[in-house]
Amino acid sequence: MSDQFEPRLIGFLCRWCSYNGADLAGTSRMKYPPNLVPIKTNCSGRVDPTHIFKAFAEGADGVLIAGCHPGDCHYINGNYRTAGRFPLMKKMLEQLGLEPGRIRLEWVSAAEGDKFARVVTEFTEEVRALGPLGWNTRTPEEQADAGQASSDRVEEAVPA
């Protein structure tokens, strides 16, 4: 085990394209860092900013949203909604002091296992370079119980 910082990343992956892309990367035995915890969503458009804020508030160092390429959405225009929402959300997070590199939107099709592996590798390295986020959303007392508990849970999910 090395001493380097292992970022905790959350990935919201659309079930029609990007989750299958991740599956393809796995079944093709592609190698990429194990730092990203994938969460399957029906559509990238379903990923409410609430989910992303909660991820950061509970200890994520970076959040990836991945969906179908424009024009390929299973629900016709869900990913357009995602793309429309993303810049404003990013602006808001930057206003709150978040480095832009900690949040990323990517289009990954079901056939792009290699792209998925590349995105996760790049993202992991980028966030690793930024260091731990540690959004101080809790009072010291709360950090002692709730905050610690939630970061422990993420720790379990990400093998060191």
Add this chain to the structure above:
Amino acid sequence: MTDKFKFAMYWAGSCGGCEIAVLETKDKILELDANYDVVFWPVAADFKYKDVRAYDDGFIDVCLFNGCIRNSENEEIAHLLRQKSKVLVAFGACATMGGIPGLINETTAAELKELVYTKNPSIDNPEGIYPQEKLEVPEGELELPHLYDTVRTLDQTVAVDYYVPGCPPEAHQIAAVLDVVTAALKGEGELPPKGAVVGVAPKTCCDECKRVKEEKKISGFRRMWEFFPDPEKCLLEQGVVCMGPATRAGCGARCTNVGMPCRGCYGPPEGVVDQGAKMLSTLASIVDAPTPEEIAEITATLPDPVGTFYRFGLASSLLRRAKV
């Protein structure tokens, strides 16, 4: 002291508007007097902290606590009033969500002091005089409360029984809340379940707004001084950022009915965790442009999304404060 119920009201980090709102209940205030002894209410009656400290625990039947936890004095009194009160109500936007003072969570107390006492263009402070927390004078040591970096809501500090949102809470809602509590104290009714938000309606501000709502599609944002808005049409549909869709009902949509957009003081509606996140979603979804890039261009014209979407709720939002 009579055998009437005991009433207290306190202002922590707030402007005092909540106190005025209580007076706005008009003749209801006489009912308050008929049923309660005021045992602590700095704005209206001359009681000191030492009087409150001398009360038995649970002596106060109802305490309306307005204002956020901004400094060490606010925090100390919050703990004190929790100990002395049977029912502690977070009263108003600041106590429930942090309110306008909660916007300081975008920065720090040190930066605030620097702005106010040095950088502000109208300030002339060549000697760099800053307020000190402690000062030795011949008569002894003077002390000011410690200003915190992060504003907290009342329930992030002590356990809260009920919430009455609003900046300020509407008079008819305050009256309704007092009626419920008084009836329960007299044994004529039941208290709402602990943690309930009282004096509100279950839907969103839009449900109470009389304006005509059609299809929400906007091609850009406008501010109120830029045009004369149509008096009948939904303000959001006219490009004004109105927080109605992400705000709890209860105020009777007073702002929008007189032509001002909703600022979101009643907080998120039931089931919504983060008001700002929902408003962000709403706005980005109604921008009518053919490509995501063009939507991004339009949403980029919003100068201050955090201050707009979390005008009252930054301290109670998921992220609570900016990373510094």
